[in-house]
Amino acid sequence: MAFAKNAEQYHEKMFPGYVSKFKETDPEFIERFDNFAFDEVVNQDDLDDRTRMMAILATLLGCQGIDEFKAFLPAALNFGVTPVEAKEIVYQSVAYLGIGRVFPFLKGINEVLEARGVKLPLEGQSTTSMETRLKAGIQAQVDIFGDHMKDFYKSGPEESRHINYWLADNCFGDYYTRRGLDYKQREMITFCFLAAQGGCEPQLISHAKANMGLGNDKAFLIKIISQCLPFIGYPRSLNALRCVNEAAK
Structure with a gap:
């Protein structure tokens, strides 16, 4: 096997000391995948590792990649994503994926966090009550x-x-009114939920526009699509790119 030096170094940063069993069972596949995903892709642009990991976690929720989500969450935490931020990504996904698809991720994130010694529940992040949520939600939509x-x-x-x-x-x-993530981050992960699940192109165009309005410009969204491509494949990535181009008009 010929693993690129950059791919090996990035893999070690994500999973210190871990040797993939795929090197034994699927050596040709893992050589090409790791060289692509962890060298060619990560070095395509200047997206920071923390943002990349948040986008990948949201993408894995969107495409229902529960096993990969559980495998990648420790890497995300190693790159600076906080337990609160990871939880907020999972919580917000319910609005876009439904509890039927998110339930395994709620269990999965708890398993990973507890295994790392994180005490649950985390500090509450809600800023609204049942009486104030409508007014606050309307304001968030306006913002x-x-x-x-x-x-x-x-x-x-x-x-x-x-x-x-x-x-x-x-x-x-x-x-959206919760602490833990700001509007720009919440719109970025929403873009990832929609792009990864597919079939939501009208909503994806709308949220691409919202991202751009908040400062996540076209170039940034293309970086997000590029970094998530190994996890959702080419068709959904190309659909997302088309939606970004449509929104940019």
Whole structure:
């Protein structure tokens, strides 16, 4: 096997002292994958390791990569992602993936954190109550998408208006208002949730625009797509790129 020096060094930074069993069972595959993902890809741009790891964790949630998520979480923590930030990524994913897909990740992150000696529960990050979540959620929508969102929660046909209401009080009021991640980080991970699960192109375009409005520009989003490509493959990465280009128009 011919592992690139950069790939070996990056792998050692992520997983100090760990030797993959794939070197024995699948040597040709792991040689090419590690050289691609941990040398060619990570050296494509100047995205910092911490941001890269946050994006990968969100991407693995989006594509339902529970085993890889549990394997990568220690690497993310080694690169400076805090337990609170990792938890917030998992919590927010419920609004975009649903509890049916996130439940294994809630269990998985707890297993990894407890194995590292992190005491649970972590310090609470909520800033709202059941009485204030709607108003705070509306404000979060306005802050991210613009003033036209002020009355969005009461718009639409009567029979489905409650869903727009839930977007305000639940999706934004319950999650985006939490401490632990700022709006730019929350929109970045939302972009990753949507890109990785596929089939959400209208929402992906909308959130690509939101990212750009917050300062996560087109170049940044292309970096995010590039760094997550080894984990979701080319079709969904190319779809995400198309959505970014559409949003940039």
